[in-house]
Amino acid sequence: MAVKRPSGPQGSLILGSANQFRDDEPNFLLESVKKYGDLVYFRLANMHTYLVGHPDLVREVLVTQGDKFEKARLDKQILGKFLGNGLLTSDGDFHKRQRRLAQPAFHSKRIQNYAEVMVDYANKIMAGWKDGAVVDITEEMMHLTMLIVSKTLFDADAITGSGDTAVAIANAMHDLQAVSNRDYQRGFSLPSWVPTADNRLRNKAAAQFNQVMDQIIVGRRQTAVNGQVEDTGDLLSMLMLSVDEEGEFMNDRQLRDEVATLFAAGHETTSNALSWTWFLLAQHPDVEAALHEELDRVLAGRQPTLADLPNLPYSLQIIKEAMRLYPPAWILNGRTALTDVAIGGYTIPKGSTVFVSPYVMHRLPQYFDEPDAFKPERFTPEIEKSLPKFAYMPFGGGTRVCIGNAFAMMEAQLLLATIAQTYRLAVAQSEPVPYKAQITLIPENGIQMRVVMRETAVSPTSELAFA
Numbered sequence: 241m242a243v244k245r246p247s248g249p250q251g252s253l254i255l256g257s258a259n260q261f262r263d264d265e266p267n268f269l270l271e272s273v274k275k276y277g278d279l280v281y282f283r284l285a286n287m288h289t290y291l292v293g294h295p296d297l298v299r300e301v302l303v304t305q306g307d308k309f310e311k312a313r314l315d316k317q318i319l320g321k322f323l324g325n326g327l328l329t330s331d332g333d334f335h336k337r338q339r340r341l342a343q344p345a346f347h348s349k350r351i352q353n354y355a356e357v358m359v360d361y362a363n364k365i366m367a368g369w370k371d372g373a374v375v376d377i378t379e380e381m382m383h384l385t386m387l388i389v390s391k392t393l394f395d396a397d398a399i400t401g402s403g404d405t406a407v408a409i410a411n412a413m414h415d416l417q418a419v420s421n422r423d424y425q426r427g428f429s430l431p432s433w434v435p436t437a438d439n440r441l442r443n444k445a446a447a448q449f450n451q452v453m454d455q456i457i458v459g460r461r462q463t464a465v466n467g468q469v470e471d472t473g474d475l476l477s478m479l480m481l482s483v484d485e486e487g488e489f490m491n492d493r494q495l496r497d498e499v500a501t502l503f504a505a506g507h508e509t510t511s512n513a514l515s516w517t518w519f520l521l522a523q524h525p526d527v528e529a530a531l532h533e534e535l536d537r538v539l540a541g542r543q544p545t546l547a548d549l550p551n552l553p554y555s556l557q558i559i560k561e562a563m564r565l566y567p568p569a570w571i572l573n574g575r576t577a578l579t580d581v582a583i584g585g586y587t588i589p590k591g592s593t594v595f596v597s598p599y600v601m602h603r604l605p606q607y608f609d610e611p612d613a614f615k616p617e618r619f620t621p622e623i624e625k626s627l628p629k630f631a632y633m634p635f636g637g638g639t640r641v642c643i644g645n646a647f648a649m650m651e652a653q654l655l656l657a658t659i660a661q662t663y664r665l666a667v668a669q670s671e672p673v674p675y676k677a678q679i680t681l682i683p684e685n686g687i688q689m690r691v692v693m694r695e696t697a698v699s700p701t702s703e704l705a706f707a
């Protein structure tokens with residue numbers, strides 16, 4: 241019997257809508273929902289794709305019927321090549337076990353210890369800036385969040401020759417992500433043994449990354465006392481100390497996959513959130529002035545601490561609104577239906593792919609008036625509470641919701657407060673700043689910004705240690 245499908249863009253006979261999708265993925269999806277409604281069907285070559293564009297349907301896919309889906313094969317193929325079977329790419333019982341084992345590392349008490357590290361590194365980055373100089377803010381933010389994730393994940397400073405180690409890991413990760421982005425563009429990923437230039441680059445980078453990670457893990461095991469590794473305060477210690485119901489620890493391979501996953505998922509996302517925040521602030525002097533007022537009133541020249549965050553609500557609203565307009569994870573990993581699934585009055589046949597896109601949800605006028613305008617006032621607690629769940633969803637939802645959500649929000653708020661206390665950032669280029677939808681939503685060519693010291697600037701201090 242013919243499948244009854246929701247309507248959607250027709251596309252061409254062979255490629256379906258692949259070319260239109262590739263031209264501008266986020267807006268292709270957004271316009272499709274606006275034109276065809278809450279559930280859209282289209283084909284990307286031979287991939288039967290359903291896009292959900294209503295908060296209730298998002299809930300169906302991620303929560304109510306979440307167990308009828310798994311991560312799509314293409315995502316597992318591409319990301320799995322360097323993240324192995326880590327939290328982002330695994331499924332089913334294995335994912336459940338790993339998530340339970342990793343959860344204690346993200347306990348609020350634990351991550352709160354990282355607040356000082358975050359502020360210290362922001363100061364360290366600013367120490368390299370000169371008043372009035374132009375920097376590529378995307379590079380600066382990427383470097384900053386990379387330093388923070390290396391420190392909080394595996395205490396990079398403590399590793400002998402840590403400067404080189406951190407650079408080697410960062411370079412390897414950069415190459416791995418670049419190759420993965422190109423695979424997504426192509427829409428397929430050749431097996432690793434096929435000797436293409438990209439495969440060679442990926443295999444080399446993966447080997448480098450794995451070698452460093454293995455060294456770190458072996459080093460930790462060697463210093464264990466009575467089989468118990470020492471808790472050095474970082475996330476890796478916690479992952480190594482965690483046991484499942486059977487009393488089993490993660491083995492070295494699992495640890496490596498999880499560390500790679502946290503490293504990859506945990507810095508480019510936050511860095512993009514901040515880059516877009518600086519860009520938006522520079523274009524909205526009224527918002528910038530209100531931010532400065534809040535920082536000066538609450539901190540009065542002090543470095544921000546964890547305890548200050550509840551008293552800086554406007555800073556938080558700015559970050560939330562920037563992530564609404566430019567959600568770093570503009571689309572969740574595709575979901576493959578494991579069985580026929582009834583959603584929104586249609587049956588999504590087994591094997592089809594379902595897309596959920598924070599970018600689409602965040603720009604729907606039903607939930608956000610003037611959806612393209614930057615208005616942090618939307619995120620006062622009262623207004624935010626009135627939004628339907630899943631109309632705003634930068635961290636996804638359900639059992640696969642971002643495990644680093646609280647970490648990322650604390651980091652973004654602290655970095656914004658620390659830097660905005662000292663510098664104003666102004667756009668220093670006449671060219672427009674388009675986005676590029678890669679694994680994350682990045683400013684395509686970076687953003688040149690002039691850093692100008694504020695009169696009320698605090699002098700940066702730096703002492704890097706866990707609290």
Ligand code: HEM
Binds near residue numbers: 510513639
């Ligand atoms: C602003 C920053 C961030 C954003 C916007 C973000 C967004 C997301 C989203 C949307 C997902 C769900 C993906 C899906 O359902 O397909 C996710 C998952 C994940 N994120 Fe984040 N993330 C951020 C920061 C972080 C940080 C700082 C970490 C760790 C240190 C992290 C680690 C992870 C992991 C491990 C997963 C997979 C969770 C699972 O499936 O169990 N993320 N993130």
